[in-house]
Amino acid sequence: MTALPDWMRPPRAEGWFAEDLDRLPEAPRHTELIDGTLVFMMSPQRWWHGHLVTMLTVALMEQVPADTRVGREMTIKLDSRNRPEPDLLLTTADFDGDRTWFAPEDVRLVIEVVSPESAHRDRTVKLRKYAEAGIPHYWCIEDEDGAPVVHVYELDEPTGAYAPAGIFRGTLQRPVPFEINLDLDKLTPPRSS
Template identity: 45%
Template sequence: MDLEPLPDWVTPPPGGFTADDFFRMRGLPRHTELIDGSLVFVSPQRKWHVRVIDLLRTELNRQAPEHLCADREMTVRLSDRHAPEPDVLVVSAESYERDEPSTYYLPEEVVLVIEAVSPDSEIRDREVKPRRYREAGIKYYWRVEENEGQTIVYAYQIDPAHDGYVLTGIHHDYLNMSGPFPIEIDLTAVTKRR
């Protein structure tokens, strides 16, 4: 009986994978990310996760100025060892509309990244990814969490004086912000039937 060979991504090389390795790999499970040179596989999404992504992407895209667009679940090539896939991101319209590269954005094209926290992603979304996004110079980061059926957005912005993200607001039920552009979103819509 012949056994099929294992995919090349099953065994990491010494020192871990690079972003170039990552973008050449075939047969990876959906939503695989490269974090610190390691492949990260995500568990199936819950309904809340899918609904909050849909709401935020739709509203951000609707409210964005003409030179920006919202996208979802696209990789951002942060560095040679980091290629995460934010749940929602706001990018330049030019990068959104271009043909190549078609599988990722570069950090200088990204204005805002949003991570909706799942049980298996808490540490990555609260600690690891924000640090990597900040190091890459992405100005705005939102972490979205569910607490007893309520959707909460923790909004951060880079503060050059502190060389890090600072919390600019915690939004329950309704989000009203001025950056990266004027935004108003009814967060209770995540649980309402349309």
Template identity: 45%
Template sequence: MSVAPKASKPTWPTPPEGGWTADDLDRLPNLPPHTELIDGSLVFASPQTLFHSRAVSFFEWQLQSAAPEQVQVVRELTIGIDRQNRPEPDVVVVRSDVVENAKQTRFPADAVVLAVEAVSDESVSRDRETKPLKYVRAKIPHYWRVENGNDRVVVHVFELESTTGTHTGTGIFRERMKTHVPFTMDLDLSGIKPRRCR
């Protein structure tokens, strides 16, 4: 006698009418790591590539090394932009006065100095279009988009233009990146390229 298999219950949370809220992100059980909230929808991260991992580690370390004491550098923590948006940059620089304790899960947008996004294949449109628009509306002054250009890092740098309220591109960097905002850095971008075994 054959027994029909039971249909499995869906394991993903069903959104309420109007979508999820920023506070829901802290209350929903069993969410995958690095879940973001964009326009009331949950966005799950895909497995990361070696390039992405090295790029994020590089910028976290370099920013920490150069940052003045008035700011702190944090990896993969969300920004509370509004009720329906809590994006998670790969690296974020925030004012030190908003860093509260080890259980903190987000920073207020008005305390963010710099958001850094390392682009993955599945995040191209979010990192090039959706999230930059959210960062502009939140008046985040600096945004860096890090891309893989044929196994060479390419950093697109944007700064908030106070007169227009938009992000303006201030440079595209390969191999070496020199900047004085939000603080002075001189970065050897070739350090992101993975060493190959012989």
């Protein structure tokens, strides 16, 4: 058994804090902080996941209003102990080339593309944490026999929790957070027979 590298040891007894992520250059890409614990993407990323995120990025960039930008693989500092990294987000924050995270109030939509290793976090933990942080819209995208299925949630202000707003296959049309029209079938390549 090999010893843990020094960078993996929490700097204090309470564990990790959000600002610690910026001081961990040795950490693997896509390291998140959930409840003071570092979470690493350890398994290889599936081609389906990467392709879908890329195609969705392009499709959203073509539709966002002038005051909104698409962010990819950037963390959101939800609080001092939580800094998850969604696959995509839509933000109204001004562009800053040195930025490493976004504040929840600058995020209009968070999108997670579920992979086997992230399924529990994406479907339950992040669903709750993004809502508690006040992010108004959340999409959780599942792979259904190679086709994307988008589970859409909207923040219910009185309860502070997400309410399901629909499950979309084939096409997605939403009036919020802005007018969005997506041909979901074009986001993934056709399967060969």
